[in-house]
Amino acid sequence: MTSTLDVADARLAYTDTGSGHPVVWLHGSGPGASGMSNFGGNLPAFQDYRNIVIDLPGWGDSPRPATDQPLIFHAAELVSRAMTVLGIERAHLVGNSYGGAVAMRVAMEYPDRVDRLVLMAPGGVLPADAPPWPVGLEHLFAYMAAEKPSREAMAEFVRLMVFDESLATEALIDERYASSLRSHPEMQIPPNFGDLTPDLARIAAPTLLVWGREDQTVPVTWAPRILEGIPNAELRVLPHCRHWVQYERAPEFNHIVREFLRGGTVAPSEA
Incomplete structure (x- = not known):
């Protein structure tokens, strides 16, 4: 069940399930994205953790407050404040795409709040030769820029997210399309997400x-810059898989992440 949380001048929607050490789940920026649409299928494998699944500002049921900050920086500040309101001192952070960038920013600014980071194809770090944009980002930005995007545009976007296009079901397309119309973002295209590249070395978390x-x-091909920039980082690459790793390869993803999180928490003096 979704709840709402007042954080400074913003309101965040979130779901709180399970019990144990906290894990904060942060979704991507694709049209129709929300915390539960990204991670709802993974949560049953993590019920021995307390799972906080957040709708980031402007997506899902979270309104977008006015801000001049880059989106990643603004969202990271709200996530940290939300953790405080929820009584969470430290947590593992799991984020995909835009949510991975938000997780990295939290780890940079508030290292004592983060135990372990799991990042699925995170944003916020671009190669020197971008743009041109990969085809998936081209479709994402085009969808955001449309005054009223079409269901067919959503179907094209969803099919680009998975290697096995049978996973791009009509039900999934309908769900994402309806959600995108409720929370269609109003922003410059491409958005000012912010650049995390100069601060990667500040991430102390495994x-x-x-x-x-x-x-x-x-x-x-964008991974090496992040892998080399974060002092304690490792990389797993799954074949026959596109951008939605947690959805397309859910059993493997759940296993890999659980094994990594079992490495334990990090004491503040070790961070």
Whole structure:
């Protein structure tokens, strides 16, 4: 069940399930995205953790407050404040795409709040030769820019997110399309997400990067810059998989992430 949380001048929607050490789940920026649409299928494998699944500002049921900050920076500040309101001192952070960038920013600014980071094809770090944009980002930005995007545009976007297009079901397309119309973002295109590249070395948390080998949105060729920039990072690449690793390869993803999180919490003095 979705609840809402007042954080400073913003309101965040979130779901709180399970019990145990907290895990904060942060979704991507694709049209129709929300916390539960990204991670609802994974949560049954993590019920021995307390799972906080957040709708980031402007997506799902969370309104977009006015801000001049880059989106990643603004969202990270609200996530940290939400953790405080929820009584969470430290947590593991799991984020895909835009949510991975938000997780990295939290780890940079509030290292004592983060135990372990799991990042699925995270944004916020671009290669020197971008743009041109990968085809998945082209479709994402075009959808955001449309005054009233079409269901067919959503279907094209969803099919780009998975290697096995049978996973792009009509029900999934309908769900994402309806959600996108409720929370269609109003922003510059491409959005001012912010650049995390100069601060990667500030991330002290043990970090797991998970990537789909055939990702057409945030290509695996973008991974080395992050892998080399974060001092304690490792990379797993899954074949026959595109951008939605947690959806397309859910059993493997759940297993890999659980094994990584079992490495334990990090005491503040070790961070």
